Amino acid sequence: MKSPLSSPASAAAAPPSSSSSPLRKTRLSPFLFALLSFIVFVSILYGEDLACIFGQQLQVRQSSARPGPRTGEPTGPSVSSSHVAKDESPDAGAPPAGGTTDEEVINGVLGSSDQRKSSGAGGEPVPFAIGRGEEGCDVFSGRWVRDESARPMYEESECPYIQPQLTCQEHGRPDRDYQHWRWQPHSCSLPRFNATLMLETLRGKRMMYVGDSLNRGQYVSMICLLHSLIPEGSKSMETFNSDSLTVFTAKDYNATIEFYWAPFLLESNSDNAVIHRVNERLVRKGSINKHGKHWKGVDILVFNSYLWWMSGVTVKILKGSFEDEVKDVEVMSTEDAYRIGMKSLVRWVQRNTDPKKTRVFFTSMSPTHGNSEEWGGGPGGNCYNQTTPIEDPNYWGSDSRKSIMQVIGEVFSKSKVPITFLNITQLSNYRKDAHTMIYKKQWSPLTPEKLANPVSYADCVHWCLPGLQDTWNELLFAKLFYP
Ligand SMILES: *[C@@H]1O[C@H](CO)[C@@H](O)[C@H](O)[C@H]1NC(C)=O
Numbered sequence: 001m002k003s004p005l006s007s008p009a010s011a012a013a014a015p016p017s018s019s020s021s022p023l024r025k026t027r028l029s030p031f032l033f034a035l036l037s038f039i040v041f042v043s044i045l046y047g048e049d050l051a052c053i054f055g056q057q058l059q060v061r062q063s064s065a066r067p068g069p070r071t072g073e074p075t076g077p078s079v080s081s082s083h084v085a086k087d088e089s090p091d092a093g094a095p096p097a098g099g100t101t102d103e104e105v106i107n108g109v110l111g112s113s114d115q116r117k118s119s120g121a122g123g124e125p126v127p128f129a130i131g132r133g134e135e136g137c138d139v140f141s142g143r144w145v146r147d148e149s150a151r152p153m154y155e156e157s158e159c160p161y162i163q164p165q166l167t168c169q170e171h172g173r174p175d176r177d178y179q180h181w182r183w184q185p186h187s188c189s190l191p192r193f194n195a196t197l198m199l200e201t202l203r204g205k206r207m208m209y210v211g212d213s214l215n216r217g218q219y220v221s222m223i224c225l226l227h228s229l230i231p232e233g234s235k236s237m238e239t240f241n242s243d244s245l246t247v248f249t250a251k252d253y254n255a256t257i258e259f260y261w262a263p264f265l266l267e268s269n270s271d272n273a274v275i276h277r278v279n280e281r282l283v284r285k286g287s288i289n290k291h292g293k294h295w296k297g298v299d300i301l302v303f304n305s306y307l308w309w310m311s312g313v314t315v316k317i318l319k320g321s322f323e324d325e326v327k328d329v330e331v332m333s334t335e336d337a338y339r340i341g342m343k344s345l346v347r348w349v350q351r352n353t354d355p356k357k358t359r360v361f362f363t364s365m366s367p368t369h370g371n372s373e374e375w376g377g378g379p380g381g382n383c384y385n386q387t388t389p390i391e392d393p394n395y396w397g398s399d400s401r402k403s404i405m406q407v408i409g410e411v412f413s414k415s416k417v418p419i420t421f422l423n424i425t426q427l428s429n430y431r432k433d434a435h436t437m438i439y440k441k442q443w444s445p446l447t448p449e450k451l452a453n454p455v456s457y458a459d460c461v462h463w464c465l466p467g468l469q470d471t472w473n474e475l476l477f478a479k480l481f482y483p
């Protein structure tokens with residue numbers, strides 16, 4: 001697993017050779033720096049999704065073996081942070097982590113038990129609900145509090161399904177601080193994630209995450225949160241459909257948790273789950289059924305789609321078919337193109353899901369941390385070497401485009417069927433410390449120039465597991481059972 005893969009596909013996908021990396025220059029103009037950050041960002045985005053697939057295949061083969069202690073555990077010094085918020089206790093009035101039972105949450109914090117059969121705005125019962133969220137509480141508005149006892153919710157070494165692009169400890173990350181934060185909404189408490197309840201709910205059902213590598217991270221997080229309840233030998237992970245579909249099966253529960261690769265949701269020329277590093281991305285209008293036929297009949301759907309639309313200020317939309325000899329292509333603003341994608345998704349959900357049986361979630365933009373000047377750090381830095389969250393409650397990184405958030409808000413508010421929005425952008429924006437940085441499997445050997453300058457190859461897009469994305473699933477859990 002440590003040796004670099006040498007299959008033709010991985011060679012085709014390896015990041016461009018960087019032997020001529022301009023980062024050798026020590027002084028960079030701000031413009032050049034911005035340009036380089038962008039190039040690094042894009043190359044990570046292109047390279048990683050693919051890397052995830054290979055990593056995952058390795059993990060699949062490995063997953064039948066009993067997970068044992070990992071070799072190659074870092075031996076470096078463990079950084080003990082003296083972060084100011086470390087000993088901060090949770091909000092007065094908020095229960096300590098894990099100190100609330102579901103019963104208390106339902107009866108005390110979230111309303112009386114006769115509201116167990118929760119209903120949506122129109123009075124229709126919401127599938128899977130067992131209670132309701134506290135009136136007026138926005139669970140996405142809050143702050144991170146240090147929690148040494150109840151976080152992380154699992155150990156990296158105990159979850160064999162994490163792709164090697166996200167196993168930060170195994171790849172030498174010196175600190176574990178990023179694992180010990182709990183999300184505390186300002187005006188209520190999150191129900192405690194109950195893995196038994198989640199698994200029992202999935203009995204005889206299918207749950208599917210659809211989207212890009214960030215959604216794949218959230219998918220793997222969910223499996224890590226649940227898998228320890230399932231004995232060895234009655235769980236498996238397999239890939240199908242040229243790796244577009246990954247299926248985790250809990251046999252005794254007749255339940256599956258699946259991931260479907262569709263970074264634009266619509267048909268695109270980046271849909272090959274293995275080779276999708278194309279120079280000119282094309283997204284085909286009106287093509288959602290191409291992938292959507294694989295999502296039909298799923299009971300809980302979790303979509304995302306953002307970063308792949310962000311390669312520039314415009315997106316090329318294909319009007320005809322990919323087979324057309326002369327292609328009818330319209331260049332659009334990213335916002336207009338994204339709106340086409342989101343409208344297609346809403347229409348697909350309206351036509352293909354039954355709101356009495358199905359729950360549909362959409363996860364908002366996952367932020368990146370490519371420029372430390374944005375949070376008051378020195379010039380020339382990024383997420384590399386960051387070990388504490390951003391404390392400014394108003395922090396919002398420039399990579400999380402507000403105009404895109406606006407499109408999401410507009411399109412989903414017009415949906416005739418409920419789509420539950422997981423608004424994780426703000427809370428994730430604080431987490432400059434939670435990225436995989438350089439502590440991940442690298443696809444090609446690093447040049448001495450790169451090694452000498454870790455900022456140049458730090459991944460400030462993806463997130464270590466366990467870590468931030470477990471919180472996304474806690475929020476999903478909260479919205480699923482206590483909408
Ligand atoms: C978790 O859910 C299960 C199944 O609904 C329930 O029996 C159990 O009491 C719950 N655990 C906690 C700590 O609330």
Ligand SMILES: *[C@@H]1O[C@H](CO)[C@@H](O)[C@H](O)[C@H]1NC(C)=O
Nearest residue numbers: 203204205206253254255256
């Ligand atoms: C297993 O679950 C599927 C849905 O995912 C359902 O169609 C099927 O009937 C279930 N089988 C059994 C034996 O319960």
Ligand SMILES: *[C@@H]1O[C@H](CO)[C@@H](O)[C@H](O)[C@H]1NC(C)=O
Nearest residue numbers: 381384385386387453454455
């Ligand atoms: C990383 O951070 C530490 C402490 O904040 C600092 O002393 C060190 O110089 C930093 N290293 C790099 C390479 O930026």
Ligand SMILES: *[C@@H]1O[C@H](CO)[C@@H](O)[C@H](O)[C@H]1NC(C)=O
Nearest residue numbers: 140141405408409423425426
């Ligand atoms: C998501 O949350 C952010 C900040 O918390 C807010 O500005 C934005 O409007 C929200 N988005 C939607 C679509 O509700």
